[in-house]
Amino acid sequence: MSSDMFGLGLDRSNTHKTLLSCIAVTKRFKSGKGSVLAVDGISFAVRNGEVIALVGESGSGKTTLAKIMAALIPPTSGDVYFESLPLSSMSRLDLMRFRKRVQFIPQFPDLALDPTWYLYDSIAEPLRIHGMVNSRAQELEIVRNNSSRFGLSIDQLRRKPRDLSGGEVQRAVIARALAINPDLVIADEPTSMLDPSTQAKIMRQLLDAHSERGFALLLVTHDLDLAKAVSERICVMLKGKIVEEGSTDEIFSNPMHPYTRSLMRGEIIMKEDDWQAACPYYGQCSDRLDRCTSSYPPELKICKERFVRCWRVA
């Protein structure tokens, strides 16, 4: 997909202030007798009004990181800062304000809506919780505007999730996230349940809303073409780490990490292997060096806002 396809006219020279940042965020899940290190010491920032994509293959830790950033699960260590305030020290009231300003669109929308509620009430609920409407008429207008934008009719709003398709539920979850006018939308594979032509249509609506309202969008996706078409910056994740970060133009014109290049070639990459190397890509890497087995490369700054973690580049 090209950015023209979405008619975005992105201003990639924009500089924005940091809205939300992760500092050394790690998440370890208990799993059976062992544990899984899903996110491994990640630091990066989302700025006001930008579209940034978090890409990586399945299991690289994208959803886990996105949920930590949305304060849905706590990190094992490290912290997330929203406008400089750490999530770990937020009061209930701070957290409530945070939830009004940061919305999460989940990868699996069927788990996100109360199955006993009509769609209308699920979409209206955040407006009520945050005291954003003064009357039923105002509520109806906001719910209708946001729902119709994503192709949901009044008839569909009168149904419960079991009487809707997976794609309709996904659109309802997007409409609900946008209804309260957040400053940041964290969208985790937001169109995964839709067929390709509907995907493009819904993505275009999401981006139109971004252009009109100016919210920042963190798009989690394994689809590099989509990331290229819509984002200003890209972070590439591999096994819980960000291995490359930079402007979309630079990442695509000059991908530096061998893993990024493999992703671009559409290769299926990671498999469990016996390598005990410091770099998780060692087993598959055609550019590997002896050094890659003993120490993980530090974050190498190539130029302003361009980072890569690879001994070969170093």
Ligand SMILES: Nc1ncnc2c1ncn2[C@@H]1O[C@H](COP(=O)(O)OP(=O)(O)OP(=O)(O)O)[C@@H](O)[C@H]1O
């Ligand atoms: N609640 C959990 N308990 C144990 N392990 C988990 C849990 N959630 C995620 N994981 C593991 O953490 C790793 C990262 O998972 P995550 O869902 O963040 O990946 P992802 O990049 O979003 O993948 P996908 O593209 O398939 O959605 C995986 O190995 C996964 O099995």
Ligand SMILES: [Mg+2]
């Ligand atoms: Mg995921």
